[in-house]
Amino acid sequence: MIAGKRIAILGAGLIGASWTSLFHHYGADVAVWDPQKGARDALAARMKKPLSHLDELNGKGTPRGPLTVTDDLTKALDGAVLVQENAPESVPIKHDLYRQVERLAPETAIVASSTSALTWSDLATAFADPSRFITAHPFNPPHLIPLVELYGKDTDPLNQADAIYRAVGRHPVRLKRDATGHIANRLASALWREAVNIVAEGIADVAAVDAALVDGPGLRWSVLGAHMAYHLGGGPDGMAGYLAHLGPSQERRWATLGSPSLTDDVCAALIQGVHQEAADRDILTLETARDQALIAALKARKESGPI
Amino acid sequence: MIAGKRIAILGAGLIGASWTSLFHHYGADVAVWDPQKGARDALAARMKKPLSHLDELNGKGTPRGPLTVTDDLTKALDGAVLVQENAPESVPIKHDLYRQVERLAPETAIVASSTSALTWSDLATAFADPSRFITAHPFNPPHLIPLVELYGKDTDPLNQADAIYRAVGRHPVRLKRDATGHIANRLASALWREAVNIVAEGIADVAAVDAALVDGPGLRWSVLGAHMAYHLGGGPDGMAGYLAHLGPSQERRWATLGSPSLTDDVCAALIQGVHQEAADRDILTLETARDQALIAALKARKESGPI
Numbered sequence: 001m002i003a004g005k006r007i008a009i010l011g012a013g014l015i016g017a018s019w020t021s022l023f024h025h026y027g028a029d030v031a032v033w034d035p036q037k038g039a040r041d042a043l044a045a046r047m048k049k050p051l052s053h054l055d056e057l058n059g060k061g062t063p064r065g066p067l068t069v070t071d072d073l074t075k076a077l078d079g080a081v082l083v084q085e086n087a088p089e090s091v092p093i094k095h096d097l098y099r100q101v102e103r104l105a106p107e108t109a110i111v112a113s114s115t116s117a118l119t120w121s122d123l124a125t126a127f128a129d130p131s132r133f134i135t136a137h138p139f140n141p142p143h144l145i146p147l148v149e150l151y152g153k154d155t156d157p158l159n160q161a162d163a164i165y166r167a168v169g170r171h172p173v174r175l176k177r178d179a180t181g182h183i184a185n186r187l188a189s190a191l192w193r194e195a196v197n198i199v200a201e202g203i204a205d206v207a208a209v210d211a212a213l214v215d216g217p218g219l220r221w222s223v224l225g226a227h228m229a230y231h232l233g234g235g236p237d238g239m240a241g242y243l244a245h246l247g248p249s250q251e252r253r254w255a256t257l258g259s260p261s262l263t264d265d266v267c268a269a270l271i272q273g274v275h276q277e278a279a280d281r282d283i284l285t286l287e288t289a290r291d292q293a294l295i296a297a298l299k300a301r302k303e304s305g306p307i
Numbered sequence: 308m309i310a311g312k313r314i315a316i317l318g319a320g321l322i323g324a325s326w327t328s329l330f331h332h333y334g335a336d337v338a339v340w341d342p343q344k345g346a347r348d349a350l351a352a353r354m355k356k357p358l359s360h361l362d363e364l365n366g367k368g369t370p371r372g373p374l375t376v377t378d379d380l381t382k383a384l385d386g387a388v389l390v391q392e393n394a395p396e397s398v399p400i401k402h403d404l405y406r407q408v409e410r411l412a413p414e415t416a417i418v419a420s421s422t423s424a425l426t427w428s429d430l431a432t433a434f435a436d437p438s439r440f441i442t443a444h445p446f447n448p449p450h451l452i453p454l455v456e457l458y459g460k461d462t463d464p465l466n467q468a469d470a471i472y473r474a475v476g477r478h479p480v481r482l483k484r485d486a487t488g489h490i491a492n493r494l495a496s497a498l499w500r501e502a503v504n505i506v507a508e509g510i511a512d513v514a515a516v517d518a519a520l521v522d523g524p525g526l527r528w529s530v531l532g533a534h535m536a537y538h539l540g541g542g543p544d545g546m547a548g549y550l551a552h553l554g555p556s557q558e559r560r561w562a563t564l565g566s567p568s569l570t571d572d573v574c575a576a577l578i579q580g581v582h583q584e585a586a587d588r589d590i591l592t593l594e595t596a597r598d599q600a601l602i603a604a605l606k607a608r609k610e611s612g613p614i
Contacts, residue, residue, distance in 0.1 A: 117556065139523040140540070147523035171522040179510045181560055184523040188533070189560045190501035191524075194493050195533045203486045210532020214613040215478040216446040216454035216491040218528030223600035225517020225525070226495070226502045231581045231590075232597065233447070238590055239581045247569045249424065253488055253496045259561070262554045274538045274546045283538075283545055289614040290539065293530035300607035306521040307596040
């Protein structure tokens with residue numbers, strides 16, 4: 001379904017390399033554009049691990065597609081059905097790029113931004129016609145984590161993008177309006193605020209907070225959402241029962257959650273705590289362990305997935 | 308290691324039945340006390356699914372231990388090394404029970420409360436000598452989710468309890484001081500507040516929020532904690548690099564997170580949204596799907612677990 005279709009990836013950094021690996025693995029005709037020679041030269045090396053992860057997860061059934069790496073934007077955009085932009089998180093840089101893309105890309109191409117920190121409204125103003133512009137935010141690492149958060153004004157390009165992302169094994173989710181942090185990073189930020197607070201208040205140390213999350217709610221949220229969890233915790237009446245009996249106690253608990261500041265002392269406790277948790281494992285070792293655990297978790301979903 | 312040791316389970320409700328199944332599966336000599344005939348009579352039925360889950364997860368290698376069900380507290384406590392209390396979440400009910408337990412249990416027994424809503428300080432005052440009293444909060448469903456959150460004043464009983472929980476496949480985590488909601492429910496409450504806010508503010512609907520969590524941060528938090536995730540997101544300097552470069556933007560994001568109230572309108576949106584997400588699946592069907600997905604995720608951890 002995706003095989004042979006031209007996907008243009010703009011920006012060959014870590015996120016770009018992950019998207020490239022994903023579309024390449026599924027047989028798309030991928031053209032990667034990056035103005036920096038260093039990034040273009042590093043791409044093959046950056047794709048090595050993602051490609052081996054995808055082979056491990058899905059097997060090598062689908063032949064990989066053609067791959068072009070170029071500093072020529074016209075060439076990269078030629079015939080593209082989807083343009084996935086991963087430029088630096090700067091409004092002027094992205095706006096400048098979009099003006100060129102709008103001139104050079106096929107009229108039918110969807111232009112999707114991987115932006116994490118910016119919103120559709122921040123970015124769309126660069127387009128004379130923003131109807132085919134969407135935000136499509138992946139979650140790191142994008143070739144393993146299925147989530148892509150979509151927002152745009154027009155339904156048709158969203159539906160087309162949805163089908164393209166599904167064809168490469170992603171699970172797109174739609175926002176009804178744009179919001180900083182989309183959905184997932186808002187949730188992650190809210191949770192981390194309390195995770196920092198627990199350390200700052202001396203309730204538990206960094207490693208204990210992480211272990212409690214991974215062996216408790218994190219594990220549960222890998223199979224059912226936070227709303228659904230309370231639906232199942234509400235007895236025979238589900239969410240209605242939960243809200244009637246325990247809604248007031250949740251509101252009281254919300255009032256007791258912390259609003260920490262990242263003071264020097266708090267930062268020192270976080271840095272020291274995470275080093276203690278990591279023991280003598282360096283970042284690369286930890287990343288490798290994360291990726292292997294994610295691959296095992298994703299394989300398990302083929303047996304019995306989220307509800 | 309646990310085989311033949313007497314574990315007293317006080318309260319044969321859902322949590323008590325889950326604990327009972329777990330210790331029984333691992334060969335302990337379990338005595339379940341409940342003053343209500345209905346609860347005692349329902350226990351065998353309540354244990355059926357947990358026991359089959361545990362067989363599916365671990366095989367039937369270890370012979371199950373002896374099981375006593377009684378309304379006689381003296382009999383249940385006889386020779387107990389651990390007393391796991393799962394009485395209703397009421398201070399007077401628990402205090403009354405503790406006074407009896409302190410009189411009747413072996414002096415060496417650890418008395419552990421499964422309490423979710425109350426703290427060690429709320430409960431310990433019932434004991435003449437609270438040195439062997441701890442809180443040991445499991446996460447639902449306790450026979451599948453590994454987390455047990457421990458707090459107590461004395462190290463020795465905590466270490467003994469730690470060893471007992473590990474012998475039945477649990478992963479105990481220690482608090483440094485007691486706090487309402489321990490660690491995991493504080494984190495869950497903080498995340499759910501923003502999950503409710505996203506629905507209340509019209510950013511996304513209930514099903515989209517749950518899908519974003521399950522296919523994004525939930526999946527990631529099943530393999531690494533929130534602190535560790537930022538350590539890996541900080542470049543070569545890890546958490547120090549993250550805090551230096553992105554700490555200020557996290558603080559700005561925290562300021563934009565919502566403080567929703569559970570108004571009638573918000574409750575109606577949550578109830579309607581979760582029913583839409585559930586489609587025509589009833590609570591039992593959803594629970595069964597959750598348990599199967601948890602078992603698959605836990606099996607995957609045997610291949611490659613959290614970092």
